[in-house]
Amino acid sequence: MALARIARANLRRSGGALGSYACEKDVFNVGGYTNICYIPSHVYFNSDGKFSYVPTVKEQNYVNFSMRGISGTPYHLSASPDTQRVIEESDSELENDQTRYAGLEATKPGEKPRVVVLGTGWAACRFLKELDTRIYDVVCISPRNHMVFTPLLASTCVGTLEFRSVAEPVSRIQDALAREPNSYFFLASCTGIDTDKHEVYCEAVKNGGLPRDPYQFKVAYDKLVIAAGAEPLTFGIKGVKENAFFLREVNHAQEIRKKLLLNLMVSENPGISEEEKKRLLHCVVVGGGPTGVEFSGELSDFIMRDVHQSYTHVKDYIHVTLIEANEILSSFDISLRNYATKHLTKSGVRLMRGVVKEVHPKKIVLSDGTEVPYGLLVWSTGVGPSKFVKTLNLPTSPCGRIGVDDWLRVPFVEDVFALGDCAGFLERTGKPVLPALAQVAEREGKFLVELFNEVGKQNGGKAFSAKDMQLGKPFVYNHLGSMASVGRYKALVDLRKSKDAKGLSLAGFVSWMIWRSAYLTRVVSWRNRFYVAVNWATTLVFGRDNSRIG
Ligand SMILES: Cc1cc2nc3c(=O)[nH]c(=O)nc-3n(C[C@H](O)[C@H](O)[C@H](O)COP(=O)(O)OP(=O)(O)OC[C@H]3O[C@@H](n4cnc5c(N)ncnc54)[C@H](O)[C@@H]3O)c2cc1C
8 A cells, every 4th residue: 555655646746657758658458558667777786797686777667556556447657637537546446456456475484485487388388397396386377378399380280280289288297387275377468577576467368257357467476487489570561460370379270270271172162263263272481491391391291192182173273382582491501401492392382582572361462573362371480579578678688589697597687587589698698699499498498497496495496585696507508400391201400500510411201200200209298299199190091181170
């Protein structure tokens, strides 16, 4: 309540605005906008050059105030009638708001420290898997309750694998989430972090049956692990978000599969012109990285084997085009790139050099004016920082990810760590920003969980208690190599440590066996390993399932 009063006094003093600093408008729930103000404060360095905890920029977010009992009513920073209404709220209303923004309060002395993990991807799940829950309580917050085994996701789009084979429920990865009284999984997105108060603010996934919509709550942490991943890059190209499919989640793969099968079926309808058939059955993939190439390979495999058997009326109309601005698989060895180019072309994939200018519902326009009609468009041009990461106002790495030091700590803020695709080394570490790869995320997760378990054993788990602790060896990443399947029982294996290094590279059937064996052993659980093996065997014997369900 005291905080509420202080905040109200601030609102009055500033006429509803927090000082005269620039405010950014940011869309936020509660049916209106939230404004984020940046209030400069000072940065302190210890004499040994280490950071001490004082944020460079302090984010004062209305959501945070509302969490502290000010209001859950939509309002703006300016002295609007809404703001006035907030100021005039009675104490009893404020108390109601406190229950409205219920959450997990800070842990008390004697209780286990609480680790809050944002995300259920590669980094978060590797971390969760080995967290010592005798030392810590754990709260995982993510808009999806499972981890996606992304390297095999492309195979689910055409029915080589079933969707559940690549999804692992998070409660099976860390069973304390379902079992321990003070550990939880919350199906929600984090929308803000107050690093001073050690709290995260969340919005539950919409379900329509909750008492409030949006349903917001807060969770206090002793240690925070941000592993919220990245988002597909669209380079601001008009029409991409509206018309293209991305391939990052299981539901994306489901949508792609449905669309592909729908196009195959509707193109058989009587009265469909030749030109329309060609368009409907033209599958375009934009982006020649490993994901785009693997998806094109799976599609060509599907066409050559299954479409030719099950859709004989339209088999000659279906085509795959892979559009890339430079060269495909640019991070792979040149001999492997050449192999992939030849193999894809032989499998019927048209490789096209071009830069997409805009995307329309039925056609793509390239920068040279070429128009490419399509029936299915899959966009795979890499990833960049997500909207959530961009709003965090934490230090950043050169690529705009959350900046971390050699121990994956976020500097200037205490007890906050970031890893995986959302994090990158700060420039001052002298280390490059690591590629957005599962093997990076996974190894960062492993490093961090070992660090946490060690810190926990030395009673450093509680908030602000590990300040002067020796953290041991920093995180070092050694690249183990890259693999990509190109369809028709062929794959590429590049075991070079870096792009310019020398090393073994293989392409062909043996590589494909290596690719399959490697991923089969990496699938998270025995249950899913079994599913994957059975799906592969079933597809080999009976072909892919082409029922369009849903
Ligand atoms: C189709 C495909 C194939 C790939 N193949 C390979 C491969 O063969 N080899 C390889 O090394 N890499 C591969 N990758 C890359 C690899 O999957 C990523 O680098 C890896 O997933 C990154 O892990 P992460 O934990 O950082 O993020 P992710 O795995 O993306 O997980 C992010 C998590 O954060 C959650 N989240 C997002 N926003 C919020 C929020 N606001 N609050 C809370 N939670 C949030 C998400 O729901 C998700 O659970 C592939 C990627 C794709 C898409």
